[in-house]
Amino acid sequence: MPGDGDQADSGARAELVVIGGGPGGYPAAFDAADRGMDVTLVNDEAIPGGVCLHRGCIPSKALLHVAALLGEAHEATQWGITFAQPKVELDKLRSFKESVVKKLTGGVGELCKARGVKLVQARARFLDSTTLELKKPARRKSWPSAKPSSPRVLRRSFRRSSPSKTRG
Numbered sequence: 066m067p068g069d070g071d072q073a074d075s076g077a078r079a080e081l082v083v084i085g086g087g088p089g090g091y092p093a094a095f096d097a098a099d100r101g102m103d104v105t106l107v108n109d110e111a112i113p114g115g116v117c118l119h120r121g122c123i124p125s126k127a128l129l130h131v132a133a134l135l136g137e138a139h140e141a142t143q144w145g146i147t148f149a150q151p152k153v154e155l156d157k158l159r160s161f162k163e164s165v166v167k168k169l170t171g172g173v174g175e176l177c178k179a180r181g182v183k184l185v186q187a188r189a190r191f192l193d194s195t196t197l198e199l200k201k202p203a204r205r206k207s208w209p210s211a212k213p214s215s216p217r218v219l220r221r222s223f224r225r226s227s228p229s230k231t232r233g
């Protein structure tokens with residue numbers, strides 16, 4: 066259930082907690098789940114994907130693709146093909162970029178569900194080596210419903226997964 070943060074009840078236990086839902090965190094969570102572990106993925110943003118999917122690699126590549134296309138069209142003049150001056154519709158371009166991001170970030174959420182990885186939206190902080198405090202990230206000031214929430218505590222147990230639990 067991305068975004069609601071309700072899966073980490075106070076005192077909840079998890080066999081393995083992965084902090085951070087970026088390209089470092091989610092493959093680790095998936096791998097552990099594939100090996101039969103009970104995995105909780107804690108991410109402070111509502112939708113996992115990290116910098117790469119939300120703001121870095123993916124959106125930049127979507128825009129670079131468009132830039133490359135414009136560059137090639139411009140260069141083509143020297144090969145005897147001249148295109149009309151392009152009209153850039155920024156809102157449409159942004160929508161295209163957002164659609165690419167949404168498709169991929171949505172895919173990460175689906176993969177979490179398919180593997181039974183519990184997704185919790187919270188900021189994690191270690192209280193000790195086996196205890197995490199999970200705080201709902203502060204909302205933007207402009208959101209009228211902003212209201213502080215109490216920290217939740219998630220304890221990690223050291224139960225080892227037996228090979229028989231391993232999923233295909």
Ligand SMILES: Cc1cc2nc3c(=O)[nH]c(=O)nc-3n(C[C@H](O)[C@H](O)[C@H](O)COP(=O)(O)OP(=O)(O)OC[C@H]3O[C@@H](n4cnc5c(N)ncnc54)[C@H](O)[C@@H]3O)c2cc1C
Binds near residue numbers: 088109121187189190
């Ligand atoms: C413009 C740009 C273009 C890029 N292009 C490429 C590229 O083409 N190829 C490439 O390989 N790399 C690229 N990168 C780099 C790539 O984005 C990063 O290497 C990658 O995102 C790192 O992944 P990560 O999982 O380590 O961290 P992040 O992507 O930063 O993900 C970490 C996630 O964990 C969350 N988090 C952090 N601390 C906590 C906490 N205590 N509790 C809960 N959640 C937490 C963060 O909010 C974030 O969502 C690019 C970066 C930028 C900015």
